[in-house]
Amino acid sequence: MNRKGLRTAWRPDWILYLFLLPGVLYFIVFKYLPMYGIIIAFQDYSPFKGVSGSDFVGLKHFIRFFEDDEFITVFRNTLLISFYKLAFGFPVPILIALMLNEVRKSWFKRTAQTLFYIPHFFSWVIFGGIVIQALSSKGMINSIITLFGGDPILFMAEKEYFRSILVISDIIKESGWASIIYLAAISGVNPSLYEAARMDGAKKRHEIFYITLPSISSTIIILFILQLGNILELGVQQVFMLYNPLVYEVGDIIDTYVYRVGLTEQKYSFATAVGLFQATVGLILIYVANGLAKRFSGGGLW
Amino acid sequence: MKKKFSILFVFVMALTLLAACGSNNNNAPANEPAPAAPNNGANEGASGNDNGEPAVIKVFMSGGAKFPDGQDINNNPWTEMLEEENNVDLQIEYGPAAPDEFMNKLTLKFASNDIPDLFVIPGSSQGWLMQNAELGALMELDGKVDNFENLKNAVYPNAWEAAKYNGKMYAIPVLNDGNKGTSNLYIRQDWLDKLNLDVPATLDEYVNVAKAFRDQDPDGNGKNDTYGMIAYDSMLGWSHLFGAFGVIPGYWIEKDGALVQSDVQPEMKEALAFISNLYKEKLLDNEWPITKVAAFHEKVANNQAGVYEGSWAAPRNEINTSKQNDPNAQWVKIAPPKGPNGDSGVFGGAEYKTFAVISSQAQNVDAILGMLDWMALPENIDKFVFGFGELGEGFMYDMVDGKYALNFENHNLYGYRQQLMFMQPKELNTKKMESLGADFDLVGSINHSTEYVIPSQYVGAPTPAMVEHLSTLDKLRAETFTKIIVGELPVDAFDDFVEEYNSKGGEAIAAEVQEWHAGR
Numbered sequence: 147m148n149r150k151g152l153r154t155a156w157r158p159d160w161i162l163y164l165f166l167l168p169g170v171l172y173f174i175v176f177k178y179l180p181m182y183g184i185i186i187a188f189q190d191y192s193p194f195k196g197v198s199g200s201d202f203v204g205l206k207h208f209i210r211f212f213e214d215d216e217f218i219t220v221f222r223n224t225l226l227i228s229f230y231k232l233a234f235g236f237p238v239p240i241l242i243a244l245m246l247n248e249v250r251k252s253w254f255k256r257t258a259q260t261l262f263y264i265p266h267f268f269s270w271v272i273f274g275g276i277v278i279q280a281l282s283s284k285g286m287i288n289s290i291i292t293l294f295g296g297d298p299i300l301f302m303a304e305k306e307y308f309r310s311i312l313v314i315s316d317i318i319k320e321s322g323w324a325s326i327i328y329l330a331a332i333s334g335v336n337p338s339l340y341e342a343a344r345m346d347g348a349k350k351r352h353e354i355f356y357i358t359l360p361s362i363s364s365t366i367i368i369l370f371i372l373q374l375g376n377i378l379e380l381g382v383q384q385v386f387m388l389y390n391p392l393v394y395e396v397g398d399i400i401d402t403y404v405y406r407v408g409l410t411e412q413k414y415s416f417a418t419a420v421g422l423f424q425a426t427v428g429l430i431l432i433y434v435a436n437g438l439a440k441r442f443s444g445g446g447l448w
Numbered sequence: 449m450k451k452k453f454s455i456l457f458v459f460v461m462a463l464t465l466l467a468a469c470g471s472n473n474n475n476a477p478a479n480e481p482a483p484a485a486p487n488n489g490a491n492e493g494a495s496g497n498d499n500g501e502p503a504v505i506k507v508f509m510s511g512g513a514k515f516p517d518g519q520d521i522n523n524n525p526w527t528e529m530l531e532e533e534n535n536v537d538l539q540i541e542y543g544p545a546a547p548d549e550f551m552n553k554l555t556l557k558f559a560s561n562d563i564p565d566l567f568v569i570p571g572s573s574q575g576w577l578m579q580n581a582e583l584g585a586l587m588e589l590d591g592k593v594d595n596f597e598n599l600k601n602a603v604y605p606n607a608w609e610a611a612k613y614n615g616k617m618y619a620i621p622v623l624n625d626g627n628k629g630t631s632n633l634y635i636r637q638d639w640l641d642k643l644n645l646d647v648p649a650t651l652d653e654y655v656n657v658a659k660a661f662r663d664q665d666p667d668g669n670g671k672n673d674t675y676g677m678i679a680y681d682s683m684l685g686w687s688h689l690f691g692a693f694g695v696i697p698g699y700w701i702e703k704d705g706a707l708v709q710s711d712v713q714p715e716m717k718e719a720l721a722f723i724s725n726l727y728k729e730k731l732l733d734n735e736w737p738i739t740k741v742a743a744f745h746e747k748v749a750n751n752q753a754g755v756y757e758g759s760w761a762a763p764r765n766e767i768n769t770s771k772q773n774d775p776n777a778q779w780v781k782i783a784p785p786k787g788p789n790g791d792s793g794v795f796g797g798a799e800y801k802t803f804a805v806i807s808s809q810a811q812n813v814d815a816i817l818g819m820l821d822w823m824a825l826p827e828n829i830d831k832f833v834f835g836f837g838e839l840g841e842g843f844m845y846d847m848v849d850g851k852y853a854l855n856f857e858n859h860n861l862y863g864y865r866q867q868l869m870f871m872q873p874k875e876l877n878t879k880k881m882e883s884l885g886a887d888f889d890l891v892g893s894i895n896h897s898t899e900y901v902i903p904s905q906y907v908g909a910p911t912p913a914m915v916e917h918l919s920t921l922d923k924l925r926a927e928t929f930t931k932i933i934v935g936e937l938p939v940d941a942f943d944d945f946v947e948e949y950n951s952k953g954g955e956a957i958a959a960e961v962q963e964w965h966a967g968r
Binding site: 192195196215216275278282283300302303390391392394395406407 | 559
């Protein structure tokens with residue numbers, strides 16, 4: 147469309163374009179205007195002096211973060227845990243969706259779905275408590291171990307287990323909920339494709355691999371790209387609930403570090419600087435992943 | 449390429465909220481204005497005083513309490529009583545209940561120039577206090593408080609230090625309910641008797657008792673299910689083991705006239721070596737680093753532990769549950785065991801829970817201080833705890849065998865009234881403690897704890913180096929001490945820790961603390 151066309155094209159449908167307005171306003175007011183606050187990452191911000199009154203200090207907070215002894219540890223932990231969550235956690239909702247889709251008894255399907263969704267609605271405070279309880283020396287897992295003659299293992303206190311516990315508990319808690327979006331995508335697949343396949347003698351597994359999966363592949367790619375954008379932002383809750391001094395060196399992540407150093411001591415500027423760093427890395431990753439997706443599968447986010 | 453995406457989310461959420469706080473008896477007297485004030489002024493607020501109009505005071509306080517029908521924070525018998533007694537007109541804004549949110553809202557109010565005259569902030573908000581004092585947003589109180597004897601008396605001299613910026617007072621510290629009391633070491637007398645043991649006085653005896661409690665089946669159920677010593681993830685929660693060596697993690701102690709950090713003293717190394725040995729012999733619950741305080745209390749309530757350190761309020765909580773679960777359970781509080789050098793004690797708490805702060809723009813400073821002064825007298829504060837006039841005896845409390853006993857239904861229904869206590873007298877409110885349940889002997893519990901506390905000798909506001917380094921140092925301590933105790937690091941790793949601690953800001957902090965100490 148040339149420039150002239152763009153200038154006049156909206157006129158006949160201006161009422162329809164009016165519907166866009168609330169959405170655009172929402173993004174301007176709640177997403178773009180607050181970005182002005184990023185300034186405080188480059189200031190020694192004090193709430194009393196305000197954004198305009200605080201002293202400008204350039205990259206001081208970024209340098210402090212990168213030079214901190216803990217930076218290497220928290221950065222490595224964050225990347226590793228994120229990578230494990232992506233590698234092991236990402237496929238699970240797809241599997242759940244595929245399996246639920248093949249269930250024919252609707253009462254079973256509904257019950258299973260509900261059971262899968264429930265953990266999502268618990269906060270990490272509660273779910274973390276359940277995890278700690280289940281893994282304690284007299285908990286469920288250790289009861290099974292001792293039943294078979296083993297010695298109880300203090301899972302939560304062992305460095306080797308901590309990241310696995312994070313990844314597995316996250317999968318248990320969130321996979322069911324994440325499968326909703328895939329189920330929705332699957333339900334959008336044209337049934338005539340399946341009929342045609344069956345006429346050609348396709349088995350169930352053929353249907354899954356040659357119809358269902360290719361049909362939802364664009365959804366999978368988009369969600370994968372979006373997840374990559376959050377790779378440095380694991381959220382403070384889960385780790386904060388589960389970790390203890392014995393596993394600090396494998397469990398301390400950027401978010402818990404910021405919580406400890408930034409917020410409890412009211413270092414708003416420092417916390418903002420680290421947040422900006424996380425978001426920047428996320429943005430770069432989204433761009434790279436999107437470019438790769440477009441090159442190799444012909445579809446991406448934009 | 450085009451993609452068609454239609455995702456439909458349907459949520460049917462049925463939330464049923466059961467409000468189960470209907471009261472079945474009528475509380476009519478509470479809804480009428482209280483006729484308690486000596487001057488029976490008919491008009492609310494404008495009493496018959498000669499001083500003229502009541503002074504307007506804008507108050508911002510943390511909220512969260514529920515109100516009976518028809519009442520709110522500005523319109524209830526207690527606020528009205530407070531106004532009449534002090535000839536003030538309180539305009540109270542009831543803020544968020546959570547401390548963080550409250551402080552955010554307060555900061556926001558300052559930023560938008562909607563500044564309250566009087567507000568009460570959590571004791572943990574010292575940093576906020578200092579920043580605002582620096583900016584001149586707070587009323588400097590030096591000299592002003594001197595005219596108010598009761599108020600002056602109601603604060604421990606050390607507590608004033610916490611509210612000082614550049615040597616000037618900017619807030620009034622408000623004491624804790626339990627005053628200086630923190631925790632006690634509690635032991636099962638019936639278990640001691642059963643195993644023919646004496647109350648342990650030294651660490652060695654204490655270790656023997658713990659061994660017996662663990663191995664000799666003190667509850668007589670034939671199962672090996674009792675603990676020696678129990679602990680949880682906060683080291684202050686079992687401070688008596690450190691106190692026996694004269695140190696408390698994170699605390700400043702006096703040594704040869706100087707203030708030093710406990711964490712880096714040779715005594716701390718001894719304490720860690722000792723505790724690490726307890727861990728190795730499995731006398732100390734090996735799951736302590738991953739035990740939360742609730743699970744810790746459960747072991748007491750379920751009668752799996754016979755000795756532990758608990759709050760002064762424990763007789764009303766987990767110990768009470770323990771007695772309900774086992775009628776034979778007989779808990780007594782004992783002196784913390786003495787270590788090799790004769791030291792003993794438990795951690796001491798801060799001598800204040802909140803700060804009452806007056807903004808620098810407040811007009812009626814004397815009226816505010818006068819009101820706080822009035823509240824600093826026990827007989828006045830009792831009007832809040834026990835009610836007054838018709839809301840007093842027979843309503844808020846009854847006399848049982850000559851002792852006060854709260855009517856818990858009304859106590860809870862009118863729980864907001866205690867939030868209006870912006871100040872506390874220094875005297876421990878023994879009547880209040882008694883009224884919570886005479887059998888619990890909370891007064892004895894508080895006094896017992898106070899006798900053995902080891903307070904931190906640094907009572908000033910956080911120094912600049914603390915703000916900069918303390919979170920890193922606290923983490924380093926927690927990590928190193930935990931690892932030494934569970935044997936993941938040898939005890940000698942303590943020496944490296946001291947070096948690292950000092951180089952990562954510990955030395956800078958110590959210099960500032962020394963300066964503060966010299967200036968007192």
